[in-house]
Amino acid sequence: MRKFILKRLALSVLILFCVTFIIYLIMRCLPSSFVESRAMQLATAPGAKPYEEWLSQLNAMYGLDKNVFLGYLGWLKDFCTGNFGDSWKYTVPVVEKFNDTVWLSFIMGTISFFFEIIIAVPLGVIAATKQYSRTDYAISTFALIGISLPSFFFATLLKLLFSVKLRWFDLIGIVSRDYAQLTPFGQFLDKAHHLVLPIFTLTIVSIGSLMRYVRTNMLEVLNADYIRTARAKGLSERKVIYHHAFRNTLIPLVTIIGGSLPGLFSGALITEQLFGIPGIGYTSYYAMVIGDIPFSMFYLTFLAVLTLLGNLISDILYAVVDPRVRIA
Amino acid sequence: MAKKKGEGYLSAKDSRRISKENRRVTKAFEKQHKRKNVPENEYTTQMHNPENTLEIDDLHSYFFTDVGTVKSVDGVSFDVPTGKTIGVVGESGCGKSVTSLSIMQLLQRPQGQIVSGEIRLNVGDKVIDIAKAPTEVMQHVRGNYVSMIFQEPMTSLNPVFRIGDQVDEVLLLHNAENKSKEEIKRRTIELLEMVGIANSEGVYKMYPHELSGGMRQRVVIAMALACDPKLIIADEPTTALDVTIQAQILDLLRQLKDRINSSIMLITHDLGVIAEMADYVVVMYAGKIVEQGTAEEIFSHPCHPYTIGLMASKPVVGKKVDKLYSIPGKVPNPVNMPDYCYFKDRCEMCLERCSGEYPHEISLSPTHKLSCYRYYDANKEGEING
Numbered sequence: 001m002r003k004f005i006l007k008r009l010a011l012s013v014l015i016l017f018c019v020t021f022i023i024y025l026i027m028r029c030l031p032s033s034f035v036e037s038r039a040m041q042l043a044t045a046p047g048a049k050p051y052e053e054w055l056s057q058l059n060a061m062y063g064l065d066k067n068v069f070l071g072y073l074g075w076l077k078d079f080c081t082g083n084f085g086d087s088w089k090y091t092v093p094v095v096e097k098f099n100d101t102v103w104l105s106f107i108m109g110t111i112s113f114f115f116e117i118i119i120a121v122p123l124g125v126i127a128a129t130k131q132y133s134r135t136d137y138a139i140s141t142f143a144l145i146g147i148s149l150p151s152f153f154f155a156t157l158l159k160l161l162f163s164v165k166l167r168w169f170d171l172i173g174i175v176s177r178d179y180a181q182l183t184p185f186g187q188f189l190d191k192a193h194h195l196v197l198p199i200f201t202l203t204i205v206s207i208g209s210l211m212r213y214v215r216t217n218m219l220e221v222l223n224a225d226y227i228r229t230a231r232a233k234g235l236s237e238r239k240v241i242y243h244h245a246f247r248n249t250l251i252p253l254v255t256i257i258g259g260s261l262p263g264l265f266s267g268a269l270i271t272e273q274l275f276g277i278p279g280i281g282y283t284s285y286y287a288m289v290i291g292d293i294p295f296s297m298f299y300l301t302f303l304a305v306l307t308l309l310g311n312l313i314s315d316i317l318y319a320v321v322d323p324r325v326r327i328a
Numbered sequence: 329m330a331k332k333k334g335e336g337y338l339s340a341k342d343s344r345r346i347s348k349e350n351r352r353v354t355k356a357f358e359k360q361h362k363r364k365n366v367p368e369n370e371y372t373t374q375m376h377n378p379e380n381t382l383e384i385d386d387l388h389s390y391f392f393t394d395v396g397t398v399k400s401v402d403g404v405s406f407d408v409p410t411g412k413t414i415g416v417v418g419e420s421g422c423g424k425s426v427t428s429l430s431i432m433q434l435l436q437r438p439q440g441q442i443v444s445g446e447i448r449l450n451v452g453d454k455v456i457d458i459a460k461a462p463t464e465v466m467q468h469v470r471g472n473y474v475s476m477i478f479q480e481p482m483t484s485l486n487p488v489f490r491i492g493d494q495v496d497e498v499l500l501l502h503n504a505e506n507k508s509k510e511e512i513k514r515r516t517i518e519l520l521e522m523v524g525i526a527n528s529e530g531v532y533k534m535y536p537h538e539l540s541g542g543m544r545q546r547v548v549i550a551m552a553l554a555c556d557p558k559l560i561i562a563d564e565p566t567t568a569l570d571v572t573i574q575a576q577i578l579d580l581l582r583q584l585k586d587r588i589n590s591s592i593m594l595i596t597h598d599l600g601v602i603a604e605m606a607d608y609v610v611v612m613y614a615g616k617i618v619e620q621g622t623a624e625e626i627f628s629h630p631c632h633p634y635t636i637g638l639m640a641s642k643p644v645v646g647k648k649v650d651k652l653y654s655i656p657g658k659v660p661n662p663v664n665m666p667d668y669c670y671f672k673d674r675c676e677m678c679l680e681r682c683s684g685e686y687p688h689e690i691s692l693s694p695t696h697k698l699s700c701y702r703y704y705d706a707n708k709e710g711e712i713n714g
Contacts, residue, residue, distance in 0.1 A: 224483065225478060225480050225483040225484040226483060226484055226485055226486040228434060228478065228484070229478060229484045229486070229548070229551075230486065231434055231470070232432055232434060232470055232471060232475065232476045232478075233471040233475075233497060233501065233551065234466075234467045234468065234469070234470035234471035234472055234498070234501055234502060235467070235497070235501065236467055244486055244489075247486075247488045247489070248486070248487070248488055251488075321488065322487070322488060323487070323535040324487060324535070324537045
């Protein structure tokens with residue numbers, strides 16, 4: 001097992017090199033260049049230097065005068081020595097900006113992920129055990145609605161109902177107008193209050209596919225021969241489903257759960273945008289649009305690392321739940 | 329638009345009608361099964377012959393599918409005497425397995441249901457009618473009085489639990505009266521040794537994937553024998569195993585049967601296995617029993633044309649043939665069964681009167697019964713020739 005993990009880690013480093021190079025390449029090829037727009041802006045000021053001069057000066061300043069390959073090596077050297085640079089757009093160190101925004105998204109992601117699992121897994125199990133009954137059809141319809149509704153549409157509906165009609169929540173933002181006057185606990189409650197709708201949106205939108213997945217797997221397991229054996233032993237239906245069948249359904253489920261680790265940190269680009277929540281999705285979107293290479297590189301590399309880590313974790317968990325893949 | 333509608337064509341309206349009807353019927357059955365605290369006299373009955381362990385009387389098990397009702401078992405009656413082995417033969421899809429699953433109430437529900445008939449099981453102090461027993465009672469019967477050995481040893485053990493835990497589970501469920509963990513473990517190891525597993529302590533801690541097919545089948549047998557059942561149903565126990573292991577497993581079954589004096593219902597399409605193991609033979613075709621009798625009667629004097637065909641299609645050592653015989657044609661469509669003899673279309677010996685209604689059962693001897701028009705007069709004249 002230890003050998004396996006070490007091997008996987010070594011492989012991950014190699015993959016990471018390729019991934020970061022590709023990201024860097026794409027960032028450099030983006031049509032929206034931060035330097036060009038900055039030069040354009042500076043050149044329009046009265047009595048300023050012409051655009052070309054600004055451009056070459058800024059290019060040299062931001063290290064964009066080198067070719068892509070040398071640029072990547074430079075970035076890599078900085079990255080490996082722990083120097084992640086300053087964000088061009090936010091003009092603060094990348095790590096600081098990242099740290100400011102990521103936790104909000106992480107909390108949002110974790111809570112909705114938690115709800116997603118505790119709602120979708122039981123629903124899937126129930127739908128599978130009562131296949132083709134009214135309950136199954138009701139759950140499946142609900143799941144399909146969740147899958148088919150785009151988050152922006154669903155979020156808009158929620159806003160119309162809860163913010164505009166019922167006035168229970170604010171339309172946008174993470175804090176109320178009187179935030180500064182609140183006690184620390186009040187501030188916490190205020191933020192939580194503003195996160196209700198976004199978390200609700202994220203949960204509903206993601207429940208559908210997980211529930212369908214659980215249902216399909218459960219059905220497959222319930223039709224397996226060993227379930228018939230378990231019934232033939234005289235076990236109660238409860239024991240058959242929650243002991244014998246569920247352990248087997250867990251095997252594919254673990255892959256999904258391990259794979260969603262990066263999702264917890266990546267933020268929800270669209271949902272954060274719609275609710276005006278300054279999370280990492282929102283922040284990185286603007287960084288990317290404007291061509292902020294250091295910030296985007298850091299964000300994307302971080303996600304790549306988490307993805308690789310998530311895969312490794314699901315492989316290890318796989319061995320925990322399925323004795324057939326355990327390696328000595 | 330006047331396209332010719334092929335066989336089996338269903339209009340949307342018909343299909344909806346069938347589904348609706350099926351849901352109504354199966355829901356009523358499910359409700360019956362799920363009842364709690366059913367009074368005992370509702371599902372207890374009397375054996376017709378106390379020497380029998382199991383009596384099946386006019387059993388009908390249907391599948392309510394979307395294309396119509398499939399009568400998988402359509403009026404089957406036979407007895408399993410205590411301490412004897414009954415062999416059930418017939419081709420794939422003739423209702424052998426459905427009969428055995430009916431005895432365990434393990435039909436694929438809600439589509440599959442026992443519609444009518446009686447399955448009387450003698451459990452010693454009382455007699456349970458399985459066809460009427462609610463699930464609650466069945467859970468006590470399964471594994472305890474009736475147990476089952478399945479066809480596929482490779483897939484019939486749960487891959488994520490240890491062998492020991494899976495065998496312990498049966499003992500814990502039915503036989504755990506103030507027994508400690510160690511006692512149960514000791515009993516499991518004893519069982520594993522009984523079915524011929526040498527390294528029983530080691531196997532106790534293994535997972536199913538670490539064992540071969542033959543070993544797994546032994547574990548399944550150990551599980552089936554754990555509570556000394558009255559009846560062991562072996563549904564093609566050797567089909568997935570190679571020939572040397574087959575012989576070992578059959579030997580084992582025979583030995584163990586004698587040791588705990590239970591009956592075996594052996595389902596197979598291997599006539600060799602039947603000849604070796606069975607005391608009585610039941611031949612099924614398309615959900616009905618076409619012929620039944622002692623092994624001697626069936627093998628030496630097969631009478632029903634289908635049985636004769638089955639015997640002829642088995643290879644015989646020392647006999648030289650160019651081509652092995654096979655019964656022509658195929659089984660009729662299970663949804664729309666004909667109203668005449670189901671075997672008529674494939675029968676090479678059919679008579680004019682075979683176009684009449686399905687032949688009723690006639691007895692050639694106290695044990696030998698069959699349904700065929702050719703013997704309506706024969707048993708009067710007494711000219712039975714095999």
